[in-house]
Amino acid sequence: MSQTERVLLVPPTTIYGSRSADFFAGVKQTVEALPPMGIAIVSAMLKQHGGFEVKNLPGGPNDRSLVDGTSWADVVVISTTLIGTESTQGVIALARERGKKVIVGGYGPTFLPEKFEGASVVLGEGEPVFPQVMEDLLGGHLQPQYDSRGNYFDIYNHYICPDREILESFNGGLLSVYPMETQRGCSNNCPPCSAKKFQGGVRVRDIRDDIAEIETMNIRPGGMLFFADNNTMHLPEDQLYGLLTYLSQKDIRWATEGTVETLIRDNEQGGRLLKLMSPIGKKNGGCYSFCYGADDLTRKVVAGTKEKTEEVLPKAIRLFREYQIPLHVSVIVGLDNHVYPDSFYRMAQILEAYDPHHVFVHIATPYPGTVWGDNVAREERLLGFPYSDYTHGKVVFKPKNMESEELQQGYYWLKRRLTCWEALKGLWRNHVDLNLIRQKPILGMALSGIPWFLECAAAMQELSRQGKIDQQVQRDLDNDYRNYCGRKKL
Ligand code: B12
Incomplete structure (x- = not known):
């Protein structure tokens, strides 16, 4: 074994081809491309631990440098959701042919570990088990499976910020996006959604920690902070207000997804959150993209949640138009x-x-x-x-x-x-x-x-x-x- 283990990080596959036409799928992929957080957190843990030299493949498993990267590495570490299962199987096979160790984690392996044969599989959040994974890797006795399901990481006291160097390597184009999490989990229980099952109920970070992380990003002009939360509107109200006040004062442009009940209530009470969110009157800042999963428009109340009702949709659409916040339903x-x-x-x-x-x-x-x-x-x-x-x-x-x-x-x-x-x-x-x-x-x-x-x-x-x-x-x-x-x- 070499003194330092050389680690190749492979981010999730992105697939848009069968969703749209080929040319526009390419455009969409470029515009919607978001630097992947999971693998950047793994990278941060490897660097914090020491004993590893880390490289990443910005293009995911389809990156042309995959073969070179795999030859260079001692160990290949992959993050994938379900959609990347087959391409990840290809990477595992390639790495194994070259005699390399492989570790895989994320939504795909958590819900279907049997599909990732040949790799050491991490189920659930990476943080609780990764110290053990690193010890075993350096000690030469990597286990077939590490399971942290249900052992939700304490992100309030111990959040590990993603490696911004890795994330920045995805930001080559016109539109730079800076992803971050303010929370994990969800309070809704929508039957087709994986996120609640994976992350459990809502856990939030310390707002001081959120702001400290944003300060380290040095967001470029035209850049956009992207909250990779399931529902930013489920932050405790004081915290949400504090965060939006900070973003507004710093004139930061941002995007997120969430439910809209909080904002309808806010409007009835004078609209202090909506004013902070609105891009109108701000030079660059404000919310430029809010995604609301209305899901099932045929029901009075969507299964699994009390918040997604027939009444809220028209109210929300009116409000977003009034405050000029782009809404994606x-x-x-x-x-x-x-x-x-x-x-x-x-x-x-x-x-x-x-x-x-x-x-x-x-x-x-x-x-x-x-x-x-x-x-x-x-x-x-x-x-x-x-x-x-x-x-x-x-x-x-x-x-x-x-x-x-x-x-x-x-x-x-x-x-x-x-x-x-x-x-x-x-x-x-x-x-x-x-x-x-x-x-x-x-x-x-x-x-x-x-x-x-x-x-x-x-x-x-x-x-x-x-x-x-x-x-x-x-x-x-x-x-x-x-x-x-x-x-x-x-
Ligand atoms: C932001 C986001 C996107 C972004 C892209 C994000 C990106 N570049 O990775 C956009 C909007 C483009 C997107 C698109 C899609 N997404 Co999406 N997305 C999310 C969202 C909201 C946040 C992802 C995130 O950054 N989380 C924070 C990071 C830190 O978490 P993480 O990646 O899971 O990593 C942790 C663990 O999984 C683990 N881990 C991950 N990798 C590894 C690797 C190792 C080695 C280890 C040890 C651990 C480990 O440790 C990490 C820290 O705890 C999630 C829901 C959620 N809250 O997670 C859905 C989610 C991942 N998306 C999902 C889906 C379905 C899609 C689409 C298919 C939807 C569509 N058709 O429009 C597309 C597919 C795009 C593609 N691959 O081609 C599903 C995946 C379901 C599944 N079982 O696979 C999710 C879970 C949403 C849901 N409601 O179910 N998405």
């Missing part, structure tokens, strides 16, 4: 209660009426380890596709109340509705503000919804060219939708 199609074609019509009707800045449509995807995903597997409804197809744009299971092809075409139809000619006219009329685009181009474009509209429209064109969109079915749905809207008012 994400919805899921194909859940067990959805029927064809009415559930698709209902969602289109709601989204067309409330008109958020942008909508992400996801096909329900049965992740192993989640309540709903495990049910689908138990009921033998999985169609056996590789995990690299778990992109939320392809049907990988047999839905309960419709055929798989109906779900696929219903999904295309909903996306077509959101990018049709009328939608474009609505976007131009309600969202495009040419003055704002001139004065604050990034905010103006984000509020206009144009970038996502173009990406989605181009993807639909490309899928149509590839023959994936059944034109007859789409025409029938278009006609029938008109009747539906005549019959059923919102």
